[in-house]
Amino acid sequence: MNDLRITSVHNPRVREAAGLRDRKQRKRTGCCLIDGVRELTRALEAQILPIEVFFCSDMLSGADASALRGQLRETQTPTVEVTEQVFAKLAYGERADGVVAVARMPSALLADLELPHGGLVAVVEGLEKPGNLGAILRSADGAGVSAVLVADPNTDLFNPNTIRASVGTIFSVCVATSTAAEIKSWLVAREFQIIAARVDAKFDYFVADYKQATAIVLGSEAEGLSEVWRTAEVTPVRLPMLGISDSLNVSAAAAILFYEARRQRILSAP
Amino acid sequence: MNDLRITSVHNPRVREAAGLRDRKQRKRTGCCLIDGVRELTRALEAQILPIEVFFCSDMLSGADASALRGQLRETQTPTVEVTEQVFAKLAYGERADGVVAVARMPSALLADLELPHGGLVAVVEGLEKPGNLGAILRSADGAGVSAVLVADPNTDLFNPNTIRASVGTIFSVCVATSTAAEIKSWLVAREFQIIAARVDAKFDYFVADYKQATAIVLGSEAEGLSEVWRTAEVTPVRLPMLGISDSLNVSAAAAILFYEARRQRILSAP
Numbered sequence: 001m002n003d004l005r006i007t008s009v010h011n012p013r014v015r016e017a018a019g020l021r022d023r024k025q026r027k028r029t030g031c032c033l034i035d036g037v038r039e040l041t042r043a044l045e046a047q048i049l050p051i052e053v054f055f056c057s058d059m060l061s062g063a064d065a066s067a068l069r070g071q072l073r074e075t076q077t078p079t080v081e082v083t084e085q086v087f088a089k090l091a092y093g094e095r096a097d098g099v100v101a102v103a104r105m106p107s108a109l110l111a112d113l114e115l116p117h118g119g120l121v122a123v124v125e126g127l128e129k130p131g132n133l134g135a136i137l138r139s140a141d142g143a144g145v146s147a148v149l150v151a152d153p154n155t156d157l158f159n160p161n162t163i164r165a166s167v168g169t170i171f172s173v174c175v176a177t178s179t180a181a182e183i184k185s186w187l188v189a190r191e192f193q194i195i196a197a198r199v200d201a202k203f204d205y206f207v208a209d210y211k212q213a214t215a216i217v218l219g220s221e222a223e224g225l226s227e228v229w230r231t232a233e234v235t236p237v238r239l240p241m242l243g244i245s246d247s248l249n250v251s252a253a254a255a256i257l258f259y260e261a262r263r264q265r266i267l268s269a270p
Numbered sequence: 271m272n273d274l275r276i277t278s279v280h281n282p283r284v285r286e287a288a289g290l291r292d293r294k295q296r297k298r299t300g301c302c303l304i305d306g307v308r309e310l311t312r313a314l315e316a317q318i319l320p321i322e323v324f325f326c327s328d329m330l331s332g333a334d335a336s337a338l339r340g341q342l343r344e345t346q347t348p349t350v351e352v353t354e355q356v357f358a359k360l361a362y363g364e365r366a367d368g369v370v371a372v373a374r375m376p377s378a379l380l381a382d383l384e385l386p387h388g389g390l391v392a393v394v395e396g397l398e399k400p401g402n403l404g405a406i407l408r409s410a411d412g413a414g415v416s417a418v419l420v421a422d423p424n425t426d427l428f429n430p431n432t433i434r435a436s437v438g439t440i441f442s443v444c445v446a447t448s449t450a451a452e453i454k455s456w457l458v459a460r461e462f463q464i465i466a467a468r469v470d471a472k473f474d475y476f477v478a479d480y481k482q483a484t485a486i487v488l489g490s491e492a493e494g495l496s497e498v499w500r501t502a503e504v505t506p507v508r509l510p511m512l513g514i515s516d517s518l519n520v521s522a523a524a525a526i527l528f529y530e531a532r533r534q535r536i537l538s539a540p
Contacts, residue, residue: 042514042515045514135519135521135522138515138518138519138522139518139519139522140513141512141513141514141515142509142510142511142512142513142515142517142518142522143510143512143513144510144512144513165519167515168514168515169513169514169515172513172514173513204533204536206533206536206537239412239529240412240413240414240532240536241412242411242412242413242414242532243410243411243412243413243414243439243442243443244312244315244411244438244439244442245312245408245411245412245437245438245439247412248408248409248412248525249405249408249409249435249521249525251405251519251521251522252405252408252409252412252521252522252524252525253525254522255518255519255522255523255525255526256525256526256529259509259526259530260529260533262510262512263474263476263530266474266476266510267476
């Protein structure tokens with residue numbers, strides 16, 4: 001039951017949707033694109049209702065895709081059937097699997113966050129690559145990190161690369177953006193211990209006790225963390241580096257720290 | 271002291287080098303491309319001597335680049351100065367920083383491997399993305415993993431994306447390719463315990479003791495591990511998944527397991 005079939009790449013609806021690959025258009029419209037069956041399924045689970053969904057039925061397969069179509073029918077989401085050529089204009093990269101949705105970007109304000117007692121949160125600052133943020137969100141989801149705070153209000157959170165690398169977990173993990181200073185104040189006011197990964201730290205990361213309310217702070221590989229995170233409230237920890245490289249990929253560092261916190265928490269659970 | 275200056279994108283030397291972006295050409299010639307100052311510096315540290323190095327001086331900057339040029343002069347490596355236009359033809363993606371080298375691919379045979387007593391090794395099987403293998407190599411280097419065994423003799427190890435994501439650690443970590451069955455026999459013969467990450471495992475990864483000689487086995491996200499790793503010699507472990515996703519990115523899983531092994535080894539060191 002598709003509402004519409006589009007066969008021309010010049011169709012204004014297609015052009016407008018394809019325009020959302022561009023950051024400026026996302027900012028102007030408040031909308032983003034969600035590529036992929038798994039990603040869109042997870043967005044729906046997180047109560048994100050798409051504005052419209054483009055399908056290319058020839059490219060779709062599997063039970064997950066059928067379930068997704070059923071869900072969209074139930075929520076009466078407008079769907080559009082497009083040709084492969086039109087889909088190629090809309091879709092992102094090689095991993096396109098026959099579905100692209102247009103959705104309103106959920107707003108993400110620090111003030112709106114509600115966290116469980118003794119929570120575990122992550123702070124990321126100055127990440128250059130959307131793929132790294134996406135990978136960090138996916139590990140945060142897995143490790144049960146309650147929120148990922150992005151210390152740059154201008155971050156293009158719903159970049160298609162971020163959504164894809166997060167495999168849709170960007171819609172399930174709480175994400176909020178703010179300035180580094182505001183995030184730090186927010187954490188301090190809520191009595192979070194703040195643990196920052198730094199290559200020049202004196203202590204290994206596993207010496208810290210992550211069982212109390214903890215924020216894990218990660219910076220860019222190139223620039224490191226800003227001065228905001230070099231104060232007495234912040235405990236620096238290092239990842240032992242035994243090879244020739246002086247640092248890990250930031251998403252690898254994040255996974256290690258998130259899971260060390262989870263390991264300690266599981267082992268101490270009554 | 272450059273031997274040559276090339277200004278034409280049609281120059282046969284440039285065309286031949288650019289051809290090495292293609293897997294078939296790498297296989298035919300036994301050569302690969304190394305992009306980037308850091309990557310090439312690490313290749314040189316690992317005694318990889320390039321056949322020739324293309325520089326675009328206008329794009330190069332920094333002390334590392336100067337040090338690299340000095341090293342190449344010392345080893346009398348032929349260098350070629352090229353224009354930005356020629357460099358664009360040779361170089362890989364957005365991160366190009368003014369240097370691309372052609373080098374012979376080091377051979378990587380299981381039989382040649384020599385490992386320290388009580389070693390820690392990784393096995394990877396069926397990885398779809400070169401970037402994931404590269405990220406795994408970088409984490410392996412950091413965690414002091416002695417070797418990464420790639421369970422597919424047809425793997426295109428020296429794909430430019432792998433080299434880049436490894437930030438050159440592909441040249442410092444021992445890497446060998448073979449079949450899954452041969453790798454397992456090799457490990458069993460050397461009395462390695464074999465620990466495989468599986469989503470359906472009964473025990474959490476941190477329950478295992480990684481202080482003895484250990485091989486950590488990781489499979490593709492889509493396909494999981496082959497039947498070779500579903501025998502009595504192999505201990506399955508799982509990463510706790512607390513969110514909506516049923517698995518982590520394979521390079522995140524690798525980082526967590528490598529560093530859990532390293533954590534246990536550091537804490538038990540005399």
